[in-house]
C-alpha cells in the first residue's frame with residue numbers, strides 16, 4: 001500500500017478491476033482516441049495485443065518484422081537488446097530517410113531518457129501498453145515530422161498528416177495501440 005500511496009502522490013492512478021473490466025477499459029481508450037499508458041500483467045498484454053493486431057490492422061499499418069540487421073544496429077548503437085519485434089517503416093516526405101524501428105527507439109531514448117526506457121525493460125511481471133501516444137515521429141536526418149500528403153517546398157515540407165509509428169515490443173514493453 002505504501003507503494004500505491006507513493007504512486008498516487010506522483011499524480012497517477014491505480015486501477016483494481018477484473019481482467020474483463022480492464023480489457024474493456026483499454027479497448028474503450030483505444031477506440032475513443034484517449035492517450036494513456038497501461039501497466040498490466042503479461043497475460044493481459046497478450047490479450048490486448050491479440051485483440052488489437054488483427055490481420056486487417058497488420059495490413060493497414062504495414063508493420064513488418066524488424067530485421068536481424070536492424071536489431072543488431074539497435075543493440076550496438078543504442079545499447080538496447082530485445083526491445084522491439086515489429087514496426088512500420090515510413091519514408092520521410094522531405095528527405096526520403098526511412099523512419100523505422102531504429103529511428104523510433106532512438107527518438108524514445110531522446111524523449112523519455114535512457115533511465116526510463118531501461119527501467120521499463122527490466123520489469124519482470126509487468127508489460128507496458130501505450131494507447132494512442134501523442135508523440136509525433138520526427139525524421140532524425142532533417143527534423144521534419146513524418147507525414148503523408150505534405151507539400152515539398154524546396155528544403156522543407158508543409159502540411160500533411162502525421163503518420164503514426166506502429167510497433168510491437170517484447171515482453172516488458174508490449175507495444176502500442178493507436179487509431180492513426
Ligand SMILES: [Zn+2]
Pocket residue numbers: 092093094095096097139140141142143144
Ligand atoms: Zn527527413
